[in-house]
Amino acid sequence: MKGLRFSPDVITVPAGNQLVLTVHNSDTMAHDLKFDNGAHTGRMNPGEQKRLEVGVISVDMAGWCTIAGHRAQGMEMTVKADTSGGSGSSSSGSNGGGADTAKPTSAHKPTHPIQNGTDDSLEPITER
Numbered sequence: 001m002k003g004l005r006f007s008p009d010v011i012t013v014p015a016g017n018q019l020v021l022t023v024h025n026s027d028t029m030a031h032d033l034k035f036d037n038g039a040h041t042g043r044m045n046p047g048e049q050k051r052l053e054v055g056v057i058s059v060d061m062a063g064w065c066t067i068a069g070h071r072a073q074g075m076e077m078t079v080k081a082d083t084s085g086g087s088g089s090s091s092s093g094s095n096g097g098g099a100d101t102a103k104p105t106s107a108h109k110p111t112h113p114i115q116n117g118t119d120d121s122l123e124p125i126t127e128r
Helices: none
Strands: 010-014 018-024 049-056 061-064 076-082 089-091
Touching: 010 018
Parallel strands: 010 076
Antiparallel strands: 010 089, 018 049, 061 076
């Protein structure tokens, strides 16, 4: 995150896979990242990095900075659930740093009920 932008600003994940992000605030002001499902980094100071377990992705999901005025100025991102059976990819927004994703190695079906968007039987598939 830098310059009121997330990079990449679109992440595609195969539906049913768990998304784990390493989020780095490379800006000169505080930011955060919150998703529709409630996953949230909390406030991040400049230079701070956090690991965010977003959970199993089954539908498209919006993410945004909750700092006053930042979302209104375009600090948003999208996680797309790929239901075609293809592998994940990301398309880059402007500026460096931010949330990164890697291609998963296999699809996964949860073995038990998912609690709070997290399937504990999965290893993180998208961490740098």
